[in-house]
Amino acid sequence: MMHRLTTACLAACALALLAAAAPAAADDCVTFSSLGHCPVGDATLALVDGELQVSNLGSGARDGVAVTLPDVRNWEAGVHHASGTSAPHVRLGALAGGEEISTAEVVTSGSDLHLSATFTGSDGPGTYSVLVYQKGTLVGSQGGVGSDGFLTFIQDEDLFMFLIGFYGFYDRTSNGACVWTFGFSKPLPVGMPDGTWLEGDRIELVEEVGEGGHYPYAAFDGITLRSSRALQITSETAW
Amino acid sequence: MRFPDGFLRGCAPALAAAAAMMAVAAAGAPLFSLPPAALSGGTATVTDASRHAFGRSLTNLHRERWALLRSGKDLFVRHWSTPPLGPLYNAGSCTGCHYLDGRGGPAGEAPVLLRLGIPGPGGTLLPEPRYGLQIQDRAVAGARAEGSIVLRWEEVTGRYPDGAPWRLRRPRWRIERLALGPLHSEVRLSPRIPPSLVGLGLLEAVPESTLRSHADPEDADGDGIAGRLGAGRFGWKATKPTLLAQVEGAMAEDLGLTELTGDEAQRLAAYVRLLAVPARRDLDRPDVQRGEALFRQIGCTGCHLPELRTDPAASIPELSGQTIHPYTDLLLHDLGSDLADLRRDGHPDTTPSSRAWRTAPLWGLGLLGTVTGEVRLLHDGRAHTPEEATLWHGGEARRAREAFRRLPAADRAALVSFLESL
Numbered sequence: 074m075m076h077r078l079t080t081a082c083l084a085a086c087a088l089a090l091l092a093a094a095a096p097a098a099a100d101d102c103v104t105f106s107s108l109g110h111c112p113v114g115d116a117t118l119a120l121v122d123g124e125l126q127v128s129n130l131g132s133g134a135r136d137g138v139a140v141t142l143p144d145v146r147n148w149e150a151g152v153h154h155a156s157g158t159s160a161p162h163v164r165l166g167a168l169a170g171g172e173e174i175s176t177a178e179v180v181t182s183g184s185d186l187h188l189s190a191t192f193t194g195s196d197g198p199g200t201y202s203v204l205v206y207q208k209g210t211l212v213g214s215q216g217g218v219g220s221d222g223f224l225t226f227i228q229d230e231d232l233f234m235f236l237i238g239f240y241g242f243y244d245r246t247s248n249g250a251c252v253w254t255f256g257f258s259k260p261l262p263v264g265m266p267d268g269t270w271l272e273g274d275r276i277e278l279v280e281e282v283g284e285g286g287h288y289p290y291a292a293f294d295g296i297t298l299r300s301s302r303a304l305q306i307t308s309e310t311a312w
Numbered sequence: 313m314r315f316p317d318g319f320l321r322g323c324a325p326a327l328a329a330a331a332a333m334m335a336v337a338a339a340g341a342p343l344f345s346l347p348p349a350a351l352s353g354g355t356a357t358v359t360d361a362s363r364h365a366f367g368r369s370l371t372n373l374h375r376e377r378w379a380l381l382r383s384g385k386d387l388f389v390r391h392w393s394t395p396p397l398g399p400l401y402n403a404g405s406c407t408g409c410h411y412l413d414g415r416g417g418p419a420g421e422a423p424v425l426l427r428l429g430i431p432g433p434g435g436t437l438l439p440e441p442r443y444g445l446q447i448q449d450r451a452v453a454g455a456r457a458e459g460s461i462v463l464r465w466e467e468v469t470g471r472y473p474d475g476a477p478w479r480l481r482r483p484r485w486r487i488e489r490l491a492l493g494p495l496h497s498e499v500r501l502s503p504r505i506p507p508s509l510v511g512l513g514l515l516e517a518v519p520e521s522t523l524r525s526h527a528d529p530e531d532a533d534g535d536g537i538a539g540r541l542g543a544g545r546f547g548w549k550a551t552k553p554t555l556l557a558q559v560e561g562a563m564a565e566d567l568g569l570t571e572l573t574g575d576e577a578q579r580l581a582a583y584v585r586l587l588a589v590p591a592r593r594d595l596d597r598p599d600v601q602r603g604e605a606l607f608r609q610i611g612c613t614g615c616h617l618p619e620l621r622t623d624p625a626a627s628i629p630e631l632s633g634q635t636i637h638p639y640t641d642l643l644l645h646d647l648g649s650d651l652a653d654l655r656r657d658g659h660p661d662t663t664p665s666s667r668a669w670r671t672a673p674l675w676g677l678g679l680l681g682t683v684t685g686e687v688r689l690l691h692d693g694r695a696h697t698p699e700e701a702t703l704w705h706g707g708e709a710r711r712a713r714e715a716f717r718r719l720p721a722a723d724r725a726a727l728v729s730f731l732e733s734l
Contacts, residue, residue: 172363196358196368249382284378286358286588287369289385
C-alpha cells in the first residue's frame with residue numbers, strides 16, 4: 074500500500090500562518106520548567122497543578138505555544154492531548170534565529186493520521202530516515218523519505234499522549250543531523266512511507282545529512298507546538 | 313532505557329546513525345543543471361539563495377571534513393566570555409560581526425572598526441603609539457574601552473549627464489572618550505566594515521602566479537589601471553597572506569583573544585575555508601545579460617576579473633582545479649581621495665597606501681540584503697547599493713565610473729541588475 078500525500082502545501086500554509094501570527098503580549102507568557110512559553114494565535118496558557126495547560130485551540134493547528142530556548146541542541150517534552158471531536162492536527166516547529174528550520178506535522182487523512190517532517194539542512198530537497206522502536210529495540214527503518222512521504226497511524230487517542238523530542242546536531246547522531254522523536258504510551262501500528270506496517274512505541278525522523286552543501290546548524294532557540302486540541306505539557310527539558 | 317515516569321530516552325543505535333548518514337544526491341542535481349557561468353564557486357557552489365546562502369558547506373565537501381567544518385562552526389558562533397575575551401575588544405563573537413556568515417550583526421546592526429596607523433619608513437604603517445592597530449570600543453568589567461566611535465553622514469547629491477539625480481552619503485567619523493589621551497598627530501584612520509567571508513577558501517587557492525600575472529604596478533599597458541600585489545590577499549588592504557593569518561588577526565584584534573593556546577584559529581580558518589559560494593541567479597534575464605556586457609565594455613573587469621582558476625594542487629582537493637567567478641583580481645588599486653583613509657582632522661590622506669584598496673570580490677553581492685538584512689558596500693559601508701558604490705569609485709576606476717555615469721538610465725539599471733545577480 075503506497076500512500077502519496079503532498080505535505081508541501083500544508084507546510085506552506087502553516088508557514089504563512091506562522092508569519093501572520095500576532096506576537097503575544099509579555100503578560101500572556103508563563104515560565105514552565107525554567108523556560109519561557111508564550112501563546113501562539115488564540116491560545117491561552119495556564120499553570121495548573123505543576124503542568125502547563127494550553128487551551129482555546131481552534132482547528133488547523135494555528136494556535137499553540139512557543140517555547141523560547143537558550144541556544145540548545147536538544148529539547149524534550151511530555152505532552153498530553155485532551156480528547157475531543159475536532160480532527161487531530163499537530164504541528165511542531167524548531168527555530169533558529171527566529172526562522173523555522175525543521176517541522177513535524179500530524180494531519181488527519183480520512184480515518185488515518187499522517188506524520189511527516191521537513192528539514193532545511195540540505196541545499197535543495199532534503200530527505201530523512203524513519204526509525205521505529207519497540208521497547209528500545211529498532212524494529213524497522215526506511216531511508217530516503219522525501220517531502221511527500223509520511224507515516225500512517227490509525228486514529229487512536231493514545232497517539233496523542235506524546236513524548237515529543239527534537240534533538241539537534243550532536244547528541245543523537247554522529248554527524249549533526251536533526252531528529253524528531255515521538256514516544257507513545259503504548260505500542261501502536263505504524264504505516265511506513267513504503268506501505269509496510271510495523272508496531273512501535275517510539276518513532277524517530279532523522280534528517281539525512283549529505284555533508285556537501287549542508288548547513289551546519291549549531292543550535293536552535295525555539296520550539297513551537299500548535300494543535301487542534303487542548304493539551305498539557307507535563308514535563309519539559311532542554312540542554 | 314525506560315525512565316520510571318514513563319519517559320523514553322535512548323541512544324541512537326548504529327543503524328540509525330548509518331541511516332542518517334546516507335548521502336543525499338538531490339543537492340547535486342540542481343547544481344549540475346546550471347550553466348557554467350552560474351557556478352560561481354565551481355563544483356563548490358550551492359544553489360541556496362536564502363538567509364543561509366553564505367553558511368553552507370562546499371557542495372563537493374568530502375565526508376571526512378564535515379566534522380572539521382562543524383567543529384569550526386561551534387567556535388564561530390561561540391560567545392566568548394572573560395577570560396579569554398578581552399580585556400579590550402570590538403565584538404564578543406565571530407557572529408557579532410558575521411551573523412549568518414554575512415557582514416552584519418544579529419539584530420541587523422552595522423559594526424565598524426576604526427583601524428589606526430602612523431606613517432613608518434618606506435610607506436609602511438606602524439601601530440598608533442597609544443592605541444595600537446585599532447580603537448577597541450568595548451571592555452570587560454574593570455577595564456576601560458579605548459573610546460567610542462561616532463558617525464554622522466553628509467549627503468552628497470548630483471545629476472547624471474542625462475539629468476537623473478543621484479544621492480550619496482559621505483561618512484564623518486569622530487572618536488569620543490579617548491581613554492589614553494589624544495591620538496598621534498599623524499594618525500591615519502581607516503574605517504572598516506566586516507569583510508565578506510564568501511569563497512575565501514577558493515580565493516586562497518588561487519596561485520600567486522595568477523595574481524602576479526594581472527599586476528601592472530607601473531601601468532605598462534597604459535589602460536589607467538595599475539594593480540599591485542599587497543603583502544597578502546585577504547583583508548581590505550590585502551595585508552594578510554593566508555586565511556589563517558586573517559583569522560588570527562581578527563581573533564587577537566577584534567575579539568581580544570590573545571591568550572588562546574589551542575587550535576582555535578586553525579579550526580576557525582578551516583570552517584571559513586569550507587564554506588560554499590552561492591550560485592549566480594537570473595542569468596537568462598535580458599537586462600542581466602545586457603548589464604554583464606556593459607560591465608566589460610566600460611572597463612570594470614580591469615579590476616573585477618570575472619574568472620580565476622584555483623591551483624590544481626591546492627591542499628584541499630575540493631578547492632583545487634576550480635574555475636571560479638569571484639570578480640576580483642585580489643590586487644591593490646588606487647581608488648582616489650574620496651575613498652582614502654583619513655587624517656586626524658577628518659580629511660582624506662593623500663599617501664598611496666591610504667588610497668589603495670584590494671579589489672573587493674563581488675560574488676554574493678546580490679544576496680547581502682537577504683543574509684544581512686542591509687546592504688553596506690565599500691570599506692566603510694557608505695554605499696547602500698551597487699550604484700552608489702560605483703559612483704564613489706575614483707583613482708584608477710575613475711574612467712570606468714565616468715563611463716557608467718554617461719550610460720543611459722536603462723543601461724545603468726541593467727548593470728546594477730547584473731551585479732545583483734552575483
